[in-house]
Amino acid sequence: MPILRVALDVPVNTLFDYLGPDTVVTEQDVGTRVRVPFGKHLMTGVIMEVATYSSIASPKLKPIAHIFRDVPPLPETLLDLFRFCSAYYHHPLGEVVMNGLPGRLRSSKPFVQQYRPILEYRLTGTGRAADPSVIPPRNIVKRRLLARLKETGSITIEEAKQLSQRAPGVLKEFASLWWVEERAEIESSAIAAANTSSPVPVLTPAQKNAVDEIVPTIKQFNTWLLHGVTGSGKTEVYLRLITLMLHQRRQTLVLVPEINLTPQLEAVFRARFPAIRLISLHSGLNPSERAGGWLQAQRGDAQIILGTRLAVFTPLPDLGLIIVDEEQDMSFKQQDGLRYSARDVAIFRARQTGVPVILGSATPSLETYYNAINGRYLRLQLPSRAVRNATLPLVRCIDTRIAKTEEGLSPPLISALETSLALNQQSLVFINRRGYAPVLLCRSCAWTAACQRCASRLVVHLREKKLRCHHCGHQERFPTNCPECGDQDIAPFGHGTQRVEEALSRRFPHARIMRIDRDSTRRKDAWQKMLEEIQGQRVDILIGTQILAKGHDFPNLSLVSVLNSDASLFSSDFRASERLFAQLMQVAGRAGRGGIPGQVLIQTEFPNHPLYQALCRHDYDSLAQTLLVERKLARFPPFIYQVLLWAEAPSIDLALAFLANAEGISAKPKHIEIFDPVPAQMPRLKGMERAYLLVQSSSRSKLQKFLGEWRTQLDALPDRKVRWALDVDPLEF
Ligand code: ADP
Ligand code: ZN
Ligand code: ZN
16 A cells, blocks of 8 residues: 655654555645544645655554545645745745645645635626627627626626626626626726726836846746836836736736735736736635635636735746745745745745746845846846836935924924925825834944944843843943943934824824824725725825835825934844835835825934935935945845744743753854854743844855754754744844
């Protein structure tokens, strides 16, 4: 009897051997889901290999309980992708496989495609081209239906019934002629709105150049960086390439960072390709919807797959192109379980399949930028806005050492808000809400306390009167005056936010103010409503955090103001500047999109800081170059490869002790640096204390080899009450 090697969702990096059933099991069954006995329970897993031999003595081998024949087996390429992730992220294969499946396929029950009644019919390209005169004149219902469809593009089943009792039957007939597409949902208003517009624009020279560069090698692997300023029309470049894919009958995978951005992009895609099967995959779907979409992709029925990071694990038999929009966005990285970067997995997947991957951004991550300037990635630039006469907004700093703020607002900012209100234009007040750990800063010369050992900024721990490196664990005492200029005015810097909202409503009692943050937008329909309010110009002042910066078009927005962003300039997190710049470029990009010239005002104590200077010139390159020089000197990524070992325990001492142990058992090979354990910035999380240990090397392959051996040793460590995890290429410490 064959031996089946099964991947199970258990934290051990091994496959589990089971006896196959009496019915014939072959290589063909690799990728099939099974139920197997595990301990006292049954578990669902995936057959990864079929073998003839097991190292487990045959009396101990258990037979599998059930084989699922509900959906086709997972394709070998997907299993290879899982194997790669398991190896690269040093994460148990079974957990990787099960993490990649939609929840519905992980359950104990077979998947039954729910019957979804048809609610709407949409005219296809064929239908649009159909000649009404082929319908005999006496067939009034047919004629009227076609005329109506040509007018509105779609019709719901209810509307059809009102037209005639016979209409539903006629629509079925149209569907068999491929004149209409049957749909189980009615398109949302956003989609309908987009459907009525969207003529295909003539490409700008820069867009045309980008398309012309990519097309000749569209059938081979390359990583392209599409570096275009906000509003430069990156989406149009995607649309042209997707059109090419549709002609070649190949699938396109489009990854976006935010679930909130999918409806907008979905609307744009549907408007351009009304008859194409597009599925969107994100965490807002119910389990059956997600599994259903996933299977459509696996069968090759879905031609465009739009989704958030988890969509990178969708089986795609005809994959022809991968697009990662806003590639620098942190949400592509999963921060628990399998800590993968969907962008990096997408690049691996593109190489594995031999297809191009396009990373789109106005402010690429420094890792990507570095790869683009050293030639590993191919860089395409869109340097100006696509819409004629739309220029980039004017960015200026307000020096708050001179223009003193009151309740967080400076006089020039207040008068700019007043002007916007008077002109009936919208303003956005952007608050940088990340709670940064305080660092020690000299206000006269901008010196900050840095670690001797690793060049990170030291974090102030007031209670113990100590400075501590959150990178390598080094500690030292507080200096009494600035070592650089002798000034005694050195103080912790980098507090949270002020209550700006209240201050604004007091200042502008008649303005309609709306606050937008992650909590208020968690529900999809709530966010849609807010967008409608904004677009319907029923809001004067928007107050918001990061969420507002991303990809939305607010045509009546003319003023963007930025408060308290200085803390990010002097953060202990070496990526803070990069992120601040990306964020500010993005919020700045919100201003002045619809013909009104935009203005961006930044309140700062450091108006001459290179970051703000670069921002005023819209000069990403100069800042990126500066940051790269700093990173190289300090030996930070992309010049070094990092891994964190996280430990979580009921007490910080347990976590630190585990990490000290982990540090002790390693062989400490050459070229690998292991630092001391550090309590995490936000140590307490759900009653657990967290700490980590940083490992780094300038050689990715040496680091990988070390991790392979170390992981085995870690698995053997006694770790009662401690949960640990490896985080390869970490983004957050
Ligand atoms: P990005 O994603 O690069 O920030 P978008 O793709 O959102 O930019 O495009 C910005 C605006 O420019 C959109 O309103 C889009 O319709 C418009 N646009 C894009 N390409 C063209 C073009 N070739 N001609 C005219 N308008 C264009
Ligand atoms: Zn000083
Ligand atoms: Zn250090």
